[in-house]
Amino acid sequence: MISPPPAPAWNRKHLLGLEDLSREEIVGILDTAESFSEVSRRSRKKVPALQGRVVFNLFFENSTRTRTSFSLSAKRLSADVQDFSASVSSLTKGETFIDTAKNIEAMGADVLVIRHPTPGAPHLLSNHVGASIINAGDGAHEHPTQGLLDLLTIRRAKGTIEGLTVGLIGDIGHSRVARSNIWGLLKLGAKVILCGPPTLVPRGFERLGCEVAHHLDEVLPRCDVVNALRIQIERQQRGLFPSLGEYSHFYGLTQDRLNKARPDLLVLAPGPINRGVELTPEVADGPRSAILDQVTNGLAVRMAVLYLVSGKGDAPST
Amino acid sequence: MGPTEVLVLDAAEMEAALDSMAHRIAEGSRGGAPLRLVGVRSRGVPIAARLAEKLARLLGEPVPVGALDITLYRDDLGSGNRWPVLLGTEIPFPVDGAEIVLVDDVLYTGRTVRAALNSICDLGRPARVRLAVLVDRGHRELPIRADEVGLTVETRRSETVRVRIRPVDPADEVIRESHPSNPEAAR
Numbered sequence: 319m320i321s322p323p324p325a326p327a328w329n330r331k332h333l334l335g336l337e338d339l340s341r342e343e344i345v346g347i348l349d350t351a352e353s354f355s356e357v358s359r360r361s362r363k364k365v366p367a368l369q370g371r372v373v374f375n376l377f378f379e380n381s382t383r384t385r386t387s388f389s390l391s392a393k394r395l396s397a398d399v400q401d402f403s404a405s406v407s408s409l410t411k412g413e414t415f416i417d418t419a420k421n422i423e424a425m426g427a428d429v430l431v432i433r434h435p436t437p438g439a440p441h442l443l444s445n446h447v448g449a450s451i452i453n454a455g456d457g458a459h460e461h462p463t464q465g466l467l468d469l470l471t472i473r474r475a476k477g478t479i480e481g482l483t484v485g486l487i488g489d490i491g492h493s494r495v496a497r498s499n500i501w502g503l504l505k506l507g508a509k510v511i512l513c514g515p516p517t518l519v520p521r522g523f524e525r526l527g528c529e530v531a532h533h534l535d536e537v538l539p540r541c542d543v544v545n546a547l548r549i550q551i552e553r554q555q556r557g558l559f560p561s562l563g564e565y566s567h568f569y570g571l572t573q574d575r576l577n578k579a580r581p582d583l584l585v586l587a588p589g590p591i592n593r594g595v596e597l598t599p600e601v602a603d604g605p606r607s608a609i610l611d612q613v614t615n616g617l618a619v620r621m622a623v624l625y626l627v628s629g630k631g632d633a634p635s636t
Numbered sequence: 637m638g639p640t641e642v643l644v645l646d647a648a649e650m651e652a653a654l655d656s657m658a659h660r661i662a663e664g665s666r667g668g669a670p671l672r673l674v675g676v677r678s679r680g681v682p683i684a685a686r687l688a689e690k691l692a693r694l695l696g697e698p699v700p701v702g703a704l705d706i707t708l709y710r711d712d713l714g715s716g717n718r719w720p721v722l723l724g725t726e727i728p729f730p731v732d733g734a735e736i737v738l739v740d741d742v743l744y745t746g747r748t749v750r751a752a753l754n755s756i757c758d759l760g761r762p763a764r765v766r767l768a769v770l771v772d773r774g775h776r777e778l779p780i781r782a783d784e785v786g787l788t789v790e791t792r793r794s795e796t797v798r799v800r801i802r803p804v805d806p807a808d809e810v811i812r813e814s815h816p817s818n819p820e821a822a823r
């Protein structure tokens with residue numbers, strides 16, 4: 319009940335990725351998210367913190383859950399939220415990406431939440447507009463709020479992240495979720511094992527400090543946590559792995575495989591999940607699955623990030 | 637020259653002030669609704685905990701304590717250079733139907749109390765809310781008054797009233813600090 323030690327003050331205007339953040343900044347976001355979890359458990363799930371602020375969702379790529387999660391988080395902070403989808407916009411009439419963002423800023427946007435297929439698009443935008451930028455996924459580069467919500471889910475289930483062994487399974491090479499997970503987990507002191515077909519898990523990841531492996535049955539018993547990344551069906555059509563059936567045979571999380579893992583293994587999956595491919599329904603809905611906790615924690619993490627970047631947006635620009 | 641410090645309450649006087657507040661809180665209770673204390677972070681929480689111990693002895697039953705972080709309800713949020721760090725609200729009992737005593741260390745402009753009332757009412761519908769503060773230093777900017785006050789102190793706006801209380805501080809004391817009007821010239 320007596321105050322916990324305060325998290326270090328946040329001093330950034332944008333959240334572009336976890337690679338740039340210090341361990342203390344990541345812990346600060348997670349601690350702030352814990353405060354917002356309490357708001358989400360109330361019957362009246364709203365606080366006035368961002369009253370009068372405007373949050374724009376700029377999604378240049380399809381997304382349902384991330385956009386919905388950001389919208390709901392902003393609403394719980396009493397901000398006004400506006401969605402902007404590329405498909406219905408002037409982009410189809412030739413307007414450039416930066417012009418679009420500047421127009422939205424001229425409408426008074428304080429925070430731009432951006433998803434874009436090109437890596438680095440949020441960074442580019444942060445140099446051209448005055449609003450705070452939150453990266454909601456840029457190509458295969460980063461998806462920092464997904465990384466943070468995975469970290470929060472692990473910390474809540476295990477008490478700590480330091481010293482844990484975390485396996486990321488599947489398509490690492492094309493995955494922004496994997497990259498944000500890798501940065502966050504390594505900074506917080508976890509051991510990270512990347513496991514999948516050699517075409518999807520390049521050896522180059524060893525340079526970041528991860529172990530690269532290709533045999534799930536050898537890796538799984540060593541893990542405290544596994545994160546089953548989504549297989550993007552379109553990759554299979556490019557011949558990076560033979561078939562979904564074969565992928566599932568070698569890398570799918572099944573009850574059989576779980577029986578040989580540690581009894582307290584925590585199973586995460588960023589979703590949307592392909593039932594029967596990355597994991598069987600039995601595992602997805604089983605007692606070790608934290609998939610729905612991840613969704614709930616995503617709201618708390620996004621409220622924390624919106625709150626923190628909004629504060630810095632008010633500072634005089636010197 | 638640093639600030640001039642004047643001791644307003646020492647440990648024994650603070651203990652006596654808290655005893656008397658606890659008695660008046662117990663006497664002022666209407667009954668019929670469970671009595672609950674809610675401390676405003678940060679110094680309101682250890683004061684509430686201390687009052688709760690005394691009330692438990694007076695009433696012969698435990699009096700639960702919650703902690704309220706009013707940051708998200710502040711009317712000056714975003715006006716500073718730094719965004720405040722959240723310490724979190726922890727209310728381990730239902731607010732609905734309870735007789736809540738809000739507890740804070742110093743009552744000054746009343747803005748914190750306004751934020752605390754809004755915050756409490758977002759958590760439920762209490763049967764009644766009272767306000768207990770260790771020190772009332774005046775200078776209200778909103779129509780707010782305390783129901784129970786440990787000590788009323790005349791202050792100037794330029795002064796600071798600092799409450800130190802165990803276990804978050806090394807000792808129990810209340811200090812009034814006067815700051816030189818021009819620190820540069822005073823050096």
